[in-house]
Amino acid sequence: MSWRLDVENVAGIRRGSATLEPGLNAVRASNWQGKSSFLAAIATALGTASPLTEGASEGRVSLSTDEREYAVELTRDGGRVRTTGEPYLSDEVDRVCADLFAFLGEENEVRRAVREDDDLEPLLTRPLDFEDIDAKIAEARRERDRVDEALSEAEDAAERLPTLVSRVSGLEAEVDELEAELEASADAAGDDETREALSDARAERSRVQSRIERLESTAERVREQLEANREELDGLDVGDDEELERELDEAKRELRQQKRDIELLRGVYDANRRVVAEGRTELLTDVTHGLVDDELACWVCGAETDASSVTERLDELAEKIERRTAAAEASRERVEGLTERVETHEKRRQRERELRTDVRELRERRSDLERRLGDARERDDELAERIDDLRERIESDSEQVTDIESDLKYAKARLDDAKSELESSESEAEKLESLRSQRQSLTEEITRLRRRKQEVKKETRDAFDASIREIVPLFETGFESARLTSEFELVVARDGREASLDALSEGEVELLGLATALAGYEAFDVADRVPVMLVDRLGGIADENLGRLTEYLSGTATYLVMTAYPEHGAVEGRDIDPSDWSVVSDSAAAKGAE
Known part of the structure; x- marks a missing residue:
């Protein structure tokens, strides 16, 4: 079950070798020693990357398993890198699934989309684009027509x-x-x-x-x-769905406006509440301290007021935020309901098209x-x-x-x-x-193909919910729940209210990114496609939480490969020591010594 990799001129590794064993493999070293480059070499051997070392004209990664050997050669061709050879993953869908849901480095597209609060739906459904579902449905229909003709003759x-x-x-x-x-x-x-x-x-x-x-x-x-x-x-x-789609578009626009309003109000509230709570109003205006109350000038309009009135206004603003948050939640539920109605209407239209074709x-x-x-x-x-x-x-x-x-x-x-x-x-x-x-x-195959996208989206949301239910108590996060909507919008709740990702810690955002990628991992059965999971650059997660993360990911893939610093004692597994590798930083150090 051991995997051996031999690497030459890939990313920051000039030359190096290592063996992967089932379970956790921790590439442990300080900065610039080739940890992330080794993970890039694994991705190259599996067929999803081609990071030829800068300045090198050729590179190579060979992978030896118990069953056979694989080799990928990299050649610089002008301004691009050409890849030849036979990688471990030959199917395009498998490579896409690996890149999105199994190779979880810092530049993983799903993790980056969560960090930047970008649209997740195109990423979480991307493998479907390579399955060519429409062509498969057409082929299955042609085959069913042939069977129908033979079946008619057999019945006769x-x-x-x-x-x-x-x-x-x-x-x-x-x-x-x-x-x-x-x-x-x-x-x-x-x-x-x-x-x-x-x-x-x-x-x-x-x-x-x-x-x-x-x-x-x-x-x-x-x-x-x-x-x-x-x-x-x-x-x-079937009826006309234009009015329904217009209603859905209007509901989505209304929801987006409500979210922007809430975010704006919350920003005003949080900033002013912090100034008052910390007793730092003199930073913004002149304050006259009295026996009963402090008198001050409003730092927005300049009108005379007192600290109690400011506090009351902030409480009113908090109530207004709560009302608008409740209204936004109602709008979100309305959007989801309208989305389901539009999908139901589309199914009826699809059935109508099928019947018209059959009648013809x-x-x-x-x-x-x-x-x-x-x-x-x-x-x-x-x-x-x-x-x-x-x-x-x-x-x-x-x-x-x-x-x-x-x-x-x-x-x-x-x-x-x-x-x-x-x-x-x-x-x-x-x-x-x-x-x-x-x-x-x-x-059944035609029905399965038609429902494939909706089923994958539902499986992804269910898998995300299951991950969050485990992550929240395991990592003691500052948010109590999170979910993916029907449009794959990431919604986080803290203190009973929807929270912006900007309000979360870096480590919490990274956990949400990993949970989202793992949801795709479950929905597309990536464990059956790709035996390796790569995890890299989790700087926002504390050492003790890294230990919990390794336990959480244990058993997800046959080979779990993570990068770790020497001080990360909580990451316990089989260590891979890159000290014998020749890396780019060695050349840079040698030039500096000269």
Whole structure:
């Protein structure tokens, strides 16, 4: 299970080697010793990075596992770095998932978006962009159409089986009877060619009539399905969603304005409350200390007032902030409700499009069946006329023998056709359960693909909620809860109120960034895709909390690799010592000594 990496000219490492073992691997050293560069080398071996050392023309990372070896070569080509070789991760979706949710360095996009309060939704759903869901749905629909056609034929065959078995039995009895009659007949007369032509015509007409029966059965089923789809389409109330979308846009604008107002009011309140609470009003205005109260001039408008009036005004401002916060929460709930209504309306529109497509295809199929049925009936009429003509041409003196021979040949031909059709129908009917199972699987796959994005978003929110429920008590954070909204907005609550990320400590923001990335890690089953998790540059988290973090991440990935300083005693695992590596800082130190 050991992984060995050999690194040459990657990031800040000139040359170095190390072995990863399952569990926590701590790259422990002071600054400029290659800790972060080693994590960049791992990412290069897995196929998500290409940090060629500055000034080097070539670099290389080789990864040896128990199963095989991988190697990635880096070559400077003008102003860019070209990558060749075979990385550990060959699938693009796996690489995207690794970069977003498993390689959690300081420049991880999810961590950075949380720090900068940027939009999280494009990042947390990015792997879906590489899954090409629409193309997969189209392919599954084409395959289901093929299965539907085969299933229709199998159902027709199963319905015909009892009739065919009875027909074969009857024809066998008829052939036995005709052979007995012919054997008893002493005379034979008539034109052999004419009799053969009559038998051929009768045999062909039998096949045509069987075809007419099959086409009529299939056409009836298509008509029933078409009628059912039309009824569902007529009963589907889609309506106009423009007003609903306008209402949702207006609700979102209102919510954004409320958030800006609250943030503005809270800034005014916090600054003034701190001045009053710390008794530092003389920093802003002249204060006259009295026996009952302090008199002062308002530092905003200059009007004469006293400390009690200022405190009362601040309390009124706090109440106003609470009212606006409650109104913002109501607006947020309204936005989420309207979002759900818009999504429900879109599902109905999608179903309407599907039904219209199905109706169009069924109409085309019905027209084709009616055309083929008309051709078959026309051929049946032609054969009936031909049979009548052939009968009239047979001489009267050999009519009896001719009829027997003709009937016998006709009966044998019909028997052969019936047996062949029975055998074919039995073969088709045997496929019925398999085809039904295939169709069910394809339908479920299409449904799963259509719901994929919503399910991933829900799984991401659920995973984030679960992480927060563990993180808050484990790390004793200053906020009591956090959640991701349906639009992946990060909402944090402290002291019963929504708190701005700016009001949190650096360590708390870093914990939220990690929790958000780990939510994507769970939603996209990254543990099954990528066996390594990289964690780097957690300077805002105290030493004791780093120990808790390593315990929290333990077991998340097969190989957990973290950077640590020598003084980080709480990070306990297998240490990787970079002291034997040749790093860029060594060259810089040597030049300084000269």
